[in-house]
Amino acid sequence: MEKIIVSGQQTLSGEVAISGAKNAVLPIIVATLLTEDRCTLYDVPRLADVQTISEVLQSLGAKVDYQGHTMVIEGAEVSKTEAPYEYVQKMRASVLIMGPLLARFGRVNLSMPGGCAIGTRPIDLHLKGLELLGATIHIDEDGVHAESNGRLHGNDIFLRVPSVGATENLMMAATLADGVTRIENAAEEPEIVDLANMLNAMGADVRGAGTSMIRITGVDRLHGASHTIIPDRIEAGSYLLAGAITKSRIKVTNCIADHLRPVLDKLEESGAKVIVDAEAMTVEVIGGDRIRPVNIKTLPYPGFPTDMQSQFMAYMCLAEGTANFTETIFENRFMHVDELRKMGANIQIDGKNAFVTGTPVLYGADVKATDLRAGAALIIAALAAEGETTIGQLHHLDRGYEDLIGKFKQLGAKIERVDQ
Incomplete structure (x- = not known):
């Protein structure tokens, strides 16, 4: 049974190339x-x-x-x-x-x-x-x-x-x-x-x-x-959130910023700095000193993508205040909440709404990727968490992220994939 082990609270840096979508x-x-x-x-x-x-x-x-x-x-x-x-x-x-x-x-x-x-x-x-x-x-x-x-x-x-x-x-x-x-x-x-x-x-x-x-x-x-094939906007957004939650400075290359506009807007609203170079097809994020809570409502494009909801929720787990998530696309897309709670997240669910009250710290835990994007969300949370996080059920992640471990290592993350 393969698992991913993440050692948290590491600062990331550098750049990562985004794969085809x-x-x-x-x-x-x-x-x-x-x-x-x-x-x-x-x-x-x-x-x-x-x-x-x-x-x-x-x-x-x-x-x-x-x-x-x-x-x-x-x-x-x-x-x-x-x-x-x-x-x-x-x-x-x-x-x-x-x-x-x-x-x-x-x-x-x-x-x-x-x-x-x-x-x-x-x-x-x-x-x-x-x-x-x-x-x-x-x-x-x-x-x-x-x-x-x-x-x-x-x-x-x-x-x-x-x-x-x-x-x-x-x-x-x-x-x-x-x-x-x-x-x-x-x-x-x-x-x-x-x-x-x-x-x-x-x-x-x-x-x-x-x-x-x-x-x-x-x-x-x-x-x-x-x-x-066009670049993967969801992959790009996932790495940018990893940079923001760890208060790091990272750059994604081969990225069409216009495809990511709702995510970039919410990142800036949360206190992160976003630098777009449309001609060079790069987006850079600089994590803020504090994370401000923002409200998210998933909508069909050009609204906020449902495929970025769980990753952004992981980010909001460390916000100073309460963020509200409204999921309008899929009725069962809060499965990652129980896993984030294992790491110390304070999340309450009411129907299509999830209320995330930020905590000062997340803690490493043994969690599982309940779906593709939930797996990415757990890695994002683990990167900022205190201690070590073990993530199982990796077949979901393999469906949607190319060379995930290699790319995160390139950014300086302490992350390994092991047989356990």
């Missing part, structure tokens, strides 16, 4: 199923989720060559339209194969997807949207089965919530549909824009990505393309 690379890898041609992706992070989705593509017949941070995918021999259960149960992003396979082959079978247990996260928006594009969908104990009689056809789709996954799935399906598709109340995340840029490089006609209305005009076929 996990939440951007997964749908872009899946998008290569839309063509028989070769696609080349750059800045692909070495993550467990990336390995899993590449294995899903290979199980369908695609050739995947993954060297360093470059992935070359050839889809000419893709013939299967059913993803094996052992892969799909590992990660929720597997549902994204539905749109491309339906558009290209007219059928797809999918086990119910897995991933972090941070809420129900139903896929009904995906299925209803695909039905509006002409798919016939049947659900039984084996999963979801979808077929189309001939090409999908364009339609107007309104998403009752701006789901990132549904927006991505429907965008991909619509690229090869007959006619025009309009997705209203679409997700506006930078990862949506990155996917649209990849699709357009492949010959698609996608307009309006990054706004609430995306318009896709279907084309007869897509071709191969090359694309560089």
Whole structure:
């Protein structure tokens, strides 16, 4: 059983390069199923989720060559339209194969997807949207089965919530549909824009990505393309919070500050100094002498990201006063609270709200990463805590942070991964 051991109250310094975005690379890898041609992706992070989705593509017949941070995918021999259960149960992003396979082959079978247990996260928006594009969908104990009689056809789709996954799935399906598709109340995340840029490089006609209305005009076929994945804004935010909570000065490189604006604003409000160099793609944080409490409400982009809520809560555990967190995206995203309490945090939960009253000190403890971002939050808390913290259930962290131990060591952290 592997664990991470952190010796706290160390000052960090230096700089760390941010990897390609996990939440951007997964749908872009899946998008290569839309063509028989070769696609080349750059800045692909070495993550467990990336390995899993590449294995899903290979199980369908695609050739995947993954060297360093470059992935070359050839889809000419893709013939299967059913993803094996052992892969799909590992990660929720597997549902994204539905749109491309339906558009290209007219059928797809999918086990119910897995991933972090941070809420129900139903896929009904995906299925209803695909039905509006002409798919016939049947659900039984084996999963979801979808077929189309001939090409999908364009339609107007309104998403009752701006789901990132549904927006991505429907965008991909619509690229090869007959006619025009309009997705209203679409997700506006930078990862949506990155996917649209990849699709357009492949010959698609996608307009309006990054706004609430995306318009896709279907084309007869897509071709191969090359694309560089955007930097991971959540990874960048996590390292910046590590710098702020330890009252350190660190710099993240390969970072698009505009993608992180809500997090940077809250960091400054808390008393940290933030220095942005947009041209050099760097952001520097200088932790303040004291941490001021700030209130956080998670919202779809461009609001405060739910994927940064737990890390910011760890930071607020040492604030001078009480911070209020309101989680509006996932109903089960306070699982990290019990673990932070083991370290001495004073946190009260009332429904969708968590009230964090800062304490003078956190203490090392034996804790577990209940989900991907909770794991990062516990490391952030451990870096500032008195004594030694042991963190278990590392499979969550491996899904979303590339070379986590190496990067923190580069910043001067006393952190090790061991077998226990």
